[in-house]
Amino acid sequence: DPDRELVLKVARTESAGRRLSLEADVLRALDHRRVVRLIAGPPDVGDRRALLLTDAGKETLATRLSKEGRATVGQLEQYGSQLLE
Incomplete structure (x- = not known):
């Protein structure tokens, strides 16, 4: 859906980037209507790790x-x- 809003979650530190990588692993395994979905990630935005997620509201x-x-x-x-x- 091209009108769907997405969220780019960007780590501010290297340790937060490592946690985002772990979060991406967990989100890949989940499929529930009450949990955000991982669209892409973890890509790097500049020198920071990021996740592209569905909007939770x-x-x-x-x-x-x-x-x-x-x-x-x-x-x-x-x-x-x-x-x-």
């Missing part, structure tokens, strides 16, 4: 928590259930 968990405050027990149970689906 506009709102992150960190953003939601900063807006709403601490998650309730019910929300935590829901997040856990969604992760395990």
